[in-house]
Amino acid sequence: VHEAIATLVLCLWIWSNDLPHETVRRLLWSCVASQGIVDLTITVLAGFRCLYLLGGERLFQWYTHNWFRLVVDVSTVVLANDVKERHWPAEGSEDGSIMAINSLLHGVHLLYQLRAFQWSGQRLLPIMKSVQPIAGMLVIMLFLITSFLNAYWAMDRNVDGDIRIYEVVVFLLTGEGFLQTSDVAAMDPKRRAMSIIVTVFASFFFIAIALNVFIAVLSDCYDQEQERMVCTFLKERARICSGLFLLPSWDFLQRPPVLERNATLQSKEVEAAAAERNRQSVKLASAGLLLAIVALVSGAVVSLSTDISAWLGAVLLSVGVLLAQVQLRHLLTIGWRERYLWLCHDVKVDEDMFLAPAGSDEGVNTVETYGRLAVIKRYMYDQCRVVSVDCRTQVSTLQRGLDDCHMELGALRAEVRALTSAIARAGNGGLPPEAMPAQVLGHAMPTSASGHDTRRGTSRRCGEGKASLREDGGFNL
Known part of the structure; x- marks a missing residue:
């Protein structure tokens, strides 16, 4: 928040042409100066603790x-020191270059701070990480720029060096020529021929080849970082959370607790030590909050007073903001000393974080649709989904056919049982076999030469034939 306010003050310094009242100028200057002092102090103290x-x-x-x-903090303090006379940048002074660099650094740093949020980190981190591996390509382009710059400079050494560098670099990167047709026509034949050759080679080798190769390399690096985007995002959050332990706090020089090998988190010693630390932290936090309020009010009053140096007001504001940040850090890290294992991401699993979109109409995160590898993965995912749907359709068709076969087999079994009963009644004189006495069955039933019951053999043969099916779908008895 403090850095955002300082950036807004810088924008006001750049855009405004009217000179405000002295009190307003001192207050705005104190905001910028205190921001540089606070951040520089925090960076130095964090390094000392590390x-x-x-x-x-x-x-x-x-x-x-x-x-x-660290560069942003130092540049902010330097800018505040340069404009301390009027507490406002003077028109046409050298403060404009320092203010331009400072505003640029503040804007980039604010953009870098947004990497911790999910909605912006998924877009910023792949871009920032993809620029880091292309150092080799940058070296090649630097050598090419230097070579063409020396070639143009050798043909006309009367031109100032900084102007020639500006003209050649703009020409190589944008293709906008700096040599007019009339100037080329006025040259002697040898110099004109050499200028044309160098210009043609520069246009072809640098603009047509080197820049396109650079774009291709950057695209490949971006695709690779897009694949690792989820892991990079979680690692960056973990780095930010771990960095909070190095910031100024009430126990600044106290070492983090170390868990013994055989200790348990629920032991009475650990709970007692944690309770004692919490009581001490509450006392220090209350005193620090009171001091922060007093320092902020005193800094604002001193900044509004024109009889006292504005640096004193900036220092008091810095002390108040620093104590407020220490208190905020204490509130954000309550209980972290007893949590020896912690994760730096959301509790819920968000499916939008993964590179398997189901379609653009289902609320898919558009970040995962960028890059050649993401397109390939989406194509493979769609093809797998089509194949799985086709397989499920075929399985459903086979299941319906199998159910129909079971129904037909059930009907055939019923017909076989009815036919078997009819054959048995025909052999027993029209009576069912269970209604005849055993003696009658013994004399009435014909037997074979081996002494076995013929009806049982018939029944057995029917049973054997009941499982025999013909290829045309008929049934053999």
Whole structure:
């Protein structure tokens, strides 16, 4: 919030042509100066704590990731020092170049801060990460620019160096020629021929080849980073959360707790120590909040007073903002000391984070539709879905055919049972077999030469034939 306010003040300095009242100018200047002082102090204190807790190697790694913020803070303090006389940038002075650099750095840094949010981080992180692996291509383009610059400079060494650099770089990157037709016609034949050859080669090799290769390499890097976007987003959130432990706090020089090998999180010692730390933190937080309010009010009053140096008001505002940030950091990290394992992403799993969109009409995140690899994955996903739908259709058709076969087999079994009963009644004189006494059955039933019951053999043969089907769908008894 403080940085956003300072950026708005810079925009007001750039856009406004009217000179406000001295009190308003001092207050606006104090906002910019205090923002630079606070951020620079936080960066230095965080580096000191990193050195104290983690060592020099981790300090170098931390400043490698946060060097841009340090540059922004230093440039803000330098700008505030340059405009301290009038508390407003003077017209036609050298403050314009410093203010231009400062406003550019603030805008880029604010954009970089948006990487922590899901709606912006998914779009910003692939772009920022895809620029890092193309250092080799940038070296090639730098050599080409230097070569063509020396060639143009050698043909006309009377032109100022900075103007020639500007003309050649703009020509190579945009294709806008800086040599007029009349100037080329006025040259001697040898110089004119060499200028034409160098211009044609520059247009072909740099504009037609080098820039297109650069675009192709950048596109491939973007596709690769788009594939790793989810992991990159979660890693960036984890880095931001871990960086909160290095910011100024009430226990600034206290080391983080270390969990013993055989200790348990629910032990009484851990709970007692946590309760004691919470009580001390509450006391310090209350005192710090009171000091922050007093410092903010004092800084505002001193900034509005024209009899006191504006730097004193800026320092008091910086102290108040710094204490307020310490209090905010304390509120954001309540209970983190007892959570020895924590994750830096949302609790719920958002399907929009994955590269498997179901269609543009179903609320799909449009980030995953960019890039050649995303198009290939979407095509493969659609093809798999079509194949799975086709397989399910075929399985349903086979299932319906199998159900029809079962129904036909049931009907055939009923017919076989009826036919078997009819044959048995015909052999028993029209009576069912169970209605005849055993003696009658013993004399009435014909037997074979081997002594077996003929009816049973018939029944057995019927039973054997009941499972015999012909190829044309008929039934063999």
